[in-house]
Amino acid sequence: MNAMRTQSKKKANGSVSRTGAKTVLGSRSVSALRLRLSSDAGGLLALVGVLLALSIMAGLRFERPITIYVAGEIASQDITADEDLLLEEAEATQRKREQVSSAQPPVYDLSHEVVTDLKRRVTTILDQIAQTPTEELERLRWQISESLNSEISSRSLFMWRTDEFRQALTGTILPWLETYFDYGVVGEKRLLLPNRGGIIIRDLGNDQESLKADLQLIRDLGQFRADLEHYLRIDLKKPIRFRRAVEDIIHPMSMPSLTFNREATQSRKREVMEAVEPVYTQIKKGEIIVRQGERVTSDQQLKIQALYTRQKSFFMPMQASGIFIIGFLLLLGLYFSTMEVRTRDLAVRDAVFLGSVFLLFGLMAKVLAVIKTPLAQGIVFANMSPELFPYLLPAAGAMGVLALFFPVVICFFAGLLIAFLCGKLAGGGLELVIFYFISGMFNVFFIKRAQNRIELLSSVFPLMGALLLCWVGVLMLGSPSSAGIWSGTVLVFTCGLLSLLAVLALSPITEHVFGYTSRFKLMELMNLEQPLLQELMVNAPGTYHHSLVVSNMVEAGARAIGANPLLGKVAALYHDIGKLKTPHYFIENQFGCGNKHDKLAPSMSALVLISHAKKGVELAREHKLGPEIVDIIQQHHGTSLITYFYHKAQEQAESRGEEAVREEDYRYPGPKPQTKEAGLILLADVIEASSRTLVDPTPSRLKGHIQKLIRTIFTEGQLDESELTLKDLHLLTDAFLRILTGIFHNRIEYPGDKAESQSSQSGSKPVAPPMYPMHQ
Known part of the structure; x- marks a missing residue:
């Protein structure tokens, strides 16, 4: 039409063709949008009210609280998980933590003060002996025996008084002893052997730690005595009297340089136990925890209790608010779509009709959501999974009714809103919303092409094909259980029939109540x-x-x-x-x-x-x-x-x-x-x-x-x-x-007509054309 307008002429009275009357959406200003929304405020408010009511309805929960059964009781009903849940297994978690704790190496402190104290005490004893008169030695011997808690022989005492013994002890034996104990000596090595992961040695001198994995290399006091005997006899080649004298003064004062640190070990065990992730059992939505008539086990009792603690309140405000916000944005998209050049505006009547459709099918979706909850456990559905009930909703029929009276662009956005609201009200996920929307748009296409009611009735067959294809896609996404494939297929075909019935039933009612005109x-x-x-x-x-x-x-x-x-x-x-x-x-x-x-x-x-x-x-x-x-x-x-x-x-x-x-x-x-x-x-x-x-x-x-x-x-x-x-x-x-x-x-002029025509022409005057057109 723009080409036409560029060629049109201005009229003599100054009127100009409206070149910019119909332009694309991008050329309309924000002020025009505001005027548009203000003019349609009544209809928009009606739709917002319906949206608010449906959002509140979506936030309501009608599920009956889960009955808790104690282990050993007989379940009087099926208990089904209404959401995905991770349940911690306390016993398995504790076993895992104990396993990690037992593998944690114990902490042993390596002290260098043991040898230093031994050298100091040995030096003190030798000094006392050297300063004590001979007649007092016997008394000193008993004092030293009491101090060392070991009886010292007179031979050893007199050996301790010799300069040879003092020099050998302080100059050779004690330095060897210091080196020996600095490597680490425990009281009894057999106590270390259960620690297969080794031990952690913490050097108290420099606060450094090292892991000793080979426990056979760690010595204990028993091995120390044997090694000392071997050192004195083989390396130093000392006689037996000398060796006994050394053993009498060293052995009573020998202490382990490696001592078990219980507090540090327990602290380390607690840390690794806390770092262990709990062991969880995954409970899938729709999983039957216990069936009616079964005896409840302890594991099932824990699962039932976990589900009970996760039960939501009667009303979920966050979910209701989220649905309202998204629905409102889709509603604005519906109004924006009517600003397209070839789309008529939405009047108040249109908004009331759309709100009625939203409300009607939203209520139907909520009913299906209630049916699939434990409230309907007394209803028999031929072993059909309750999760499949929402696929029975004829949402395609709702969009088909809109297709009779609205252009495709309005049907698109209105159908998207219907699919979203019904999907959430029915308790489904993204797969259900997509199923509603795609099947509905197919129905819009089929109904737009139907020119009479016979073609409308015939459209149910391609609609069922589209529904079946959508159902196959949902199955591939893995939403329903594979056990419900055939029952779900039956529901899908039933949905197609119900969609056709919805169109046939609602179209005359809509025409009568709202005054719409369908092609029929x-x-x-x-x-x-x-x-x-x-x-x-x-x-x-x-x-x-x-x-x-x-x-x-x-x-x-x-x-x-x-x-x-x-x-x-x-x-x-x-x-x-x-x-x-x-x-x-x-x-x-x-x-x-x-x-x-x-x-x-x-x-x-x-x-x-x-x-x-x-x-x-x-x-x-x-x-x-x-x-x-x-x-x-x-x-x-x-x-x-x-x-x-x-x-x-x-x-x-x-x-x-x-x-x-x-x-x-x-x-x-x-x-x-x-x-x-x-x-x-x-x-x-x-x-x-x-x-x-x-x-x-x-x-x-x-x-x-x-x-x-x-x-x-x-x-x-x-x-x-x-x-x-x-x-x-x-x-x-x-x-x-x-x-x-x-x-x-031109028609054939018969002879009689010709004569009559000539007679008429000779006897009457010709009729002049009218001065103005027959029809104004």
């Missing part, structure tokens, strides 16, 4: 037995015949340019029903009687002609023909000028010397055609009426006449707000020509 209602209105058409045929036969011809022209034109032929044909049949109020004021109904306009002022004649559009709207609303037909009746003359009476009024005003006639008083109030169908009817209406004035309407004359009228109407700007393009106008010329050529085709 259009087919009923096309029946020539309709009361309005019957009245038109009896009281205004010329208008009736004119409407029939226009309807054929519009149907042919609509098929040529891709418009809605059914809507165009039906609207063309009813576009002039307003003439029923004053049929004889229109020339096509004046059969042999005088023209009533000859006695009226031009202004009154114009009012009579203009009023038929308004009266037609009133009759259409009274008989509930639907808003689409009402709009076309109102727009089928646009704002065109009633030329004959306008010029007649101008001539009378000039002859009387009166003021100039206002052109606005002789124009139809409009609006201009807003759709292709309305533009088609405007063109066909004018072309059909004016073609009756043609003398010898040959195909070439008809074609030139049609092109001239289309060019005139286009130049006046009557088609600026429609969706017709230059290509459409070219195609319409051929379509209209084909229909009119069939009506005005």
